[in-house]
Amino acid sequence: MKLPLKWLKDYTDIDVSPKEYAHALTMSGSKVEGWEVQGSEIDKVVVGRILSVEKHPDADRLLVCQVDAGTGPIQIVTGATNIKEGDLVPIALDGSSLPGGKKIKKGKLRGIESAGMMCSIFELGLTKDDYPDADEDGIFILEGEPAPGTDIKEYLGMNDTVVEFEITTNRPDCLSIIGLARESAATFGTSFSIPAVTVKELGGPVEGKATVEIKAPDLCARYAARVVENVRIAPSPRWMQERLRASGIRPINNIVDITNYVMLEYGQPMHAFDLENLKGHSIIVRRAEAGEIMRTLDGQDRKLDESMLVIADAERPVAVAGVMGGENSEITPETKTILFESANFDGISVRLTAKKLGMRTESSSRFEKGLDPENVVNALNRAAQLVEELGAGTVCKGVMDCYPKKAERKTFPFDPDSINSLLGTDIGTDKMLDIFRRLEIAIDEEAGTVTPPTFRRDLECEADLAEEVARFYDYNNIKPTLLEGRAATIGGKTAKQKVMDLIAQTMLSCGLSETYTYSFTSPKVFDMINLPQDSPLRKPIVISNPLGEDYSIMRTTTIPDMMKVLATNYNRRVEEAKLFEMSYVYLPKSLPLTEQPEERPVLTIGMYGDVDFYDLSGVIAELMEALGIGDYELEPVKDDPTFHPGRTARLTIRGANCGILGEIHPNVAENFEAAQRNYVALIDIDPLIRNSSMVPEYKPLPKFPAVTRDIAVLVDDGIPVRKIEKVITDRAGRIFEDVKLFDVYKGKQVPEGKKSVAYSITFRASDRTLTDEEVSKVMEKITKALMNELGAQLRM
Amino acid sequence: MREQLNNIKLEAEKRLNQAGSLAELESIRLQYLGKKGELTAVLRGMGQLTPEERPQIGQLANEVRSFIEKILEAKTKSLQEKERLSRLEKEAIDVTIPGKRRFIGKKHPLSIVMDEIKEVFIGLGYEIAEGPEVELDYYNFEALNIPPGHPARDSQDTFFINDDFLLRSQTSPVQIRVMEKKKPPIKIICPGRVYRSDAVDATHSPIFYQVEGLVVDRGVTMGDLIGTLQLFARSLFGEDTRIRLRPHHFQFTEPSAEVDVSCWSCGGKGCRMCKDEGWIEILGAGMVHPNVLRICGIDPKEYSGFAFGLGVERTAMGKFNIDDMRLLYENDMRFLRQF
Numbered sequence A: 001m002k003l004p005l006k007w008l009k010d011y012t013d014i015d016v017s018p019k020e021y022a023h024a025l026t027m028s029g030s031k032v033e034g035w036e037v038q039g040s041e042i043d044k045v046v047v048g049r050i051l052s053v054e055k056h057p058d059a060d061r062l063l064v065c066q067v068d069a070g071t072g073p074i075q076i077v078t079g080a081t082n083i084k085e086g087d088l089v090p091i092a093l094d095g096s097s098l099p100g101g102k103k104i105k106k107g108k109l110r111g112i113e114s115a116g117m118m119c120s121i122f123e124l125g126l127t128k129d130d131y132p133d134a135d136e137d138g139i140f141i142l143e144g145e146p147a148p149g150t151d152i153k154e155y156l157g158m159n160d161t162v163v164e165f166e167i168t169t170n171r172p173d174c175l176s177i178i179g180l181a182r183e184s185a186a187t188f189g190t191s192f193s194i195p196a197v198t199v200k201e202l203g204g205p206v207e208g209k210a211t212v213e214i215k216a217p218d219l220c221a222r223y224a225a226r227v228v229e230n231v232r233i234a235p236s237p238r239w240m241q242e243r244l245r246a247s248g249i250r251p252i253n254n255i256v257d258i259t260n261y262v263m264l265e266y267g268q269p270m271h272a273f274d275l276e277n278l279k280g281h282s283i284i285v286r287r288a289e290a291g292e293i294m295r296t297l298d299g300q301d302r303k304l305d306e307s308m309l310v311i312a313d314a315e316r317p318v319a320v321a322g323v324m325g326g327e328n329s330e331i332t333p334e335t336k337t338i339l340f341e342s343a344n345f346d347g348i349s350v351r352l353t354a355k356k357l358g359m360r361t362e363s364s365s366r367f368e369k370g371l372d373p374e375n376v377v378n379a380l381n382r383a384a385q386l387v388e389e390l391g392a393g394t395v396c397k398g399v400m401d402c403y404p405k406k407a408e409r410k411t412f413p414f415d416p417d418s419i420n421s422l423l424g425t426d427i428g429t430d431k432m433l434d435i436f437r438r439l440e441i442a443i444d445e446e447a448g449t450v451t452p453p454t455f456r457r458d459l460e461c462e463a464d465l466a467e468e469v470a471r472f473y474d475y476n477n478i479k480p481t482l483l484e485g486r487a488a489t490i491g492g493k494t495a496k497q498k499v500m501d502l503i504a505q506t507m508l509s510c511g512l513s514e515t516y517t518y519s520f521t522s523p524k525v526f527d528m529i530n531l532p533q534d535s536p537l538r539k540p541i542v543i544s545n546p547l548g549e550d551y552s553i554m555r556t557t558t559i560p561d562m563m564k565v566l567a568t569n570y571n572r573r574v575e576e577a578k579l580f581e582m583s584y585v586y587l588p589k590s591l592p593l594t595e596q597p598e599e600r601p602v603l604t605i606g607m608y609g610d611v612d613f614y615d616l617s618g619v620i621a622e623l624m625e626a627l628g629i630g631d632y633e634l635e636p637v638k639d640d641p642t643f644h645p646g647r648t649a650r651l652t653i654r655g656a657n658c659g660i661l662g663e664i665h666p667n668v669a670e671n672f673e674a675a676q677r678n679y680v681a682l683i684d685i686d687p688l689i690r691n692s693s694m695v696p697e698y699k700p701l702p703k704f705p706a707v708t709r710d711i712a713v714l715v716d717d718g719i720p721v722r723k724i725e726k727v728i729t730d731r732a733g734r735i736f737e738d739v740k741l742f743d744v745y746k747g748k749q750v751p752e753g754k755k756s757v758a759y760s761i762t763f764r765a766s767d768r769t770l771t772d773e774e775v776s777k778v779m780e781k782i783t784k785a786l787m788n789e790l791g792a793q794l795r796m
Numbered sequence B: 001m002r003e004q005l006n007n008i009k010l011e012a013e014k015r016l017n018q019a020g021s022l023a024e025l026e027s028i029r030l031q032y033l034g035k036k037g038e039l040t041a042v043l044r045g046m047g048q049l050t051p052e053e054r055p056q057i058g059q060l061a062n063e064v065r066s067f068i069e070k071i072l073e074a075k076t077k078s079l080q081e082k083e084r085l086s087r088l089e090k091e092a093i094d095v096t097i098p099g100k101r102r103f104i105g106k107k108h109p110l111s112i113v114m115d116e117i118k119e120v121f122i123g124l125g126y127e128i129a130e131g132p133e134v135e136l137d138y139y140n141f142e143a144l145n146i147p148p149g150h151p152a153r154d155s156q157d158t159f160f161i162n163d164d165f166l167l168r169s170q171t172s173p174v175q176i177r178v179m180e181k182k183k184p185p186i187k188i189i190c191p192g193r194v195y196r197s198d199a200v201d202a203t204h205s206p207i208f209y210q211v212e213g214l215v216v217d218r219g220v221t222m223g224d225l226i227g228t229l230q231l232f233a234r235s236l237f238g239e240d241t242r243i244r245l246r247p248h249h250f251q252f253t254e255p256s257a258e259v260d261v262s263c264w265s266c267g268g269k270g271c272r273m274c275k276d277e278g279w280i281e282i283l284g285a286g287m288v289h290p291n292v293l294r295i296c297g298i299d300p301k302e303y304s305g306f307a308f309g310l311g312v313e314r315t316a317m318g319k320f321n322i323d324d325m326r327l328l329y330e331n332d333m334r335f336l337r338q339f
């Protein structure tokens, strides 16, 4: 909402700098976005009258003009073609400045002296919206009879300061000059009054000239209308145009400008119909019929439905109520009789209609917040007064006012103590009452109740009053306290949150940096990761109004997002990336969604560069150690099409599947234009939390020495070392302490299809020193088992 | 013989003192003290001596031996020390060559900020509450005093799944879920991911993080809210940080406020960061609306509460001087490694 400060002064006398004004209003709750001093960049530009126009002797396209700029004739050379003797034009004098920091100096054009420049609207920082009639390519020919030498800013009314407010949705009353003036007066403690509106009503009685009927009283609380005859459509006066322009509204003609002017001033949207084009001279407020079509003022055909409220005449809709008028009853230069509408429409209905039709207007954005029905006739009378003032027509006697159910004012209790105890303040009752009076809140001191005005529908309970008190007291005068004297709470993280922290901490320790990616994605990613057609992951939650297909489904896997991150880094020539993300996948339990989906926490790891599978499985090993999970296995996976068939493992904890890790399949890597080899893990976090034991179990340090024996065996290449290890640990008995793989060798001296695997096995007893004999016995057992169960051959 | 021994003594002493290496010392030792050494040879000739001379010469021989041994020992020690020194000198390395690094991973700036916030509030006795991102319309709007058709629904540009489900546009539904289940006193913060349909640009992201806080108890005042936010701003942005509250409107709080902190870049004097205002808006806050308490089964006559919320991205961007929000979700290693 834009407020020209000169307009404000019609209602209250505030004389402070724009900065002070902006600060004070912001702190009392009307947030100022900024302000603009109009024409602040324009200097030494005046009105000039063209005395003569001659051709330049040496240039066909230039004209040499003698101009009266208030201080006697000066000579100006111009390339414009739209000027003639007698025209009044803006002259930028020698040493003047124009918007954009442009400086004008006198000089010679093709040898002829020019003492300045004639300006177009653009050169003055104006647009066609400000002056629709101005010549787009030529000099701005001024209307009216300004005296030569008049400052152009003063003449065009460009010397006002316009303050722009961001008004919250609960205060539609502040979407008006009067509302802002009331707030300003309450803020500065100045007096505030609305000048009395009187309408002469020189025309005949309105009865019989038109009828008004509300057929949908649930959506229209009030509809008032006046009729104006002998209409003379003409431009509105300069002062009105200036105020409209300052408010960001383009002047059109006197009647339309009046409706806009009153909307800005009173916050009540209005509309003017050409009464002669209203069939039956009747106004019927009703729901649209399904399939009804109306062309709105912007020239578009709008398809209406039964949920929408329209203004209709005897035959057809003539306006979408509160949103936009129809072309069929539009004001034209030929209009002779008009009907002014001032009405109160249901906010929700207007909002939904505007949304459905995709046309949010100045009018609809006011109605949707809920306007005051009591304001309807005031605004209508103000419009009638302006018609008379502007000589735009003859106002008929009387108002047609359909107001089936008068708006009720809500009365509720007011207790200064409970306001103080909510705010933590000690504000006197008198001070509170003074604030209420300035806001036109009626007070019944005996009953201990207040009754807010109808334009403050946001005031419904004591908490609302507390805000009114607090904002004029200034929030920042409330003494800060810290819940003193209240019961202490312990606070802290849950066990689950602590495990999540530990997982992240372990990833960081392993050298992985943390990433954050979007949780919605494109359905195309399923093909990119070669996900089988029948995978349940291909049935995601779909967003009904996404930002585009790329962001249209909730992810069911994080592998594509990690691949994208890896690819982004790879394509930016980052040599190596080691990353992880703690996030969620969104798994619907039913589609369409009828119950809350599972939001499953997952850990995603991704890396490329100087790394291999064992860097990845090493991270998993660290994680398991950190979480105190000993009972886990990695089992080869050959059939997951996202991954390399020979370099992928499933993570199981106590036999239950908890995730997958491995090298990304080269086809998938290609789909993402990623590095040749990428290592990715996707691990479910819930089983990690379930199986973690956060308090490590202490075992006493050994008192007796250990015995270590090495063993090397030849086995089939396909046997995973983990299997060999299991045989060793199974047979090593009670004196077993540890087994370490120290060599895997294929090649020379090892037959095709075989590999040599070497372990060092540590034995120890907690109560004695082991004898050689004891250990040799166990080693023998182990060797036998390896030979019998795995067909191993002992190597030297 | 006596003379012989004295000669040996003098000669050995001279040679030992001139010796420059341990090897040389060893050969000197062998020459005089070894089994075939000169001293041994002399002693072997003792048989020819008279019984009176024997003990005297024997004693002298022992004296000479221990004299030589003593010098030998001292000399060995000093030579050993010298050799070690020279070895250490040779082992000198260039200590300015970069160390062998393990490159610990870096926490994401959003996590850094959220962890800091959590720490502050845990210290004040708050718990951390979480809730679903795919949320019921009821929790995201209705229970927050935003009935169907209310214009506040438009201002949040919500992503919808269907009529009942949406992607939460704020973490406030978590507050409702907690209040439904728990009796006051309630002191929680709810960090989490929220969704609003803003196109991606330098200052907007359709997915971002909020941290909201909620306190409900008997006699909670707006002063308590202000005191809490002041403490919070100081711990997050430094001791000298001031806060400023401006009246605002939120459906689920009354009174409501927008909260500015004094600019962390200029301290309030005005600069580019704060657009010369000296203040930067980071929080929304207010006293929990009595309707919201009532909806959650808490009697507003008995209890009151405050709530506040801030955007994590904007806070992180301010704290770390990040000028483009997209960097936070792009995950370029060269960006991530800076935190």
Ligand SMILES: [Zn+2]
Residues within 6 Å of the ligand: B263, B264, B265, B266, B267, B268, B269, B270, B271, B272, B273, B274, B275, B276, B278, B279
């Ligand atoms: Zn600053």
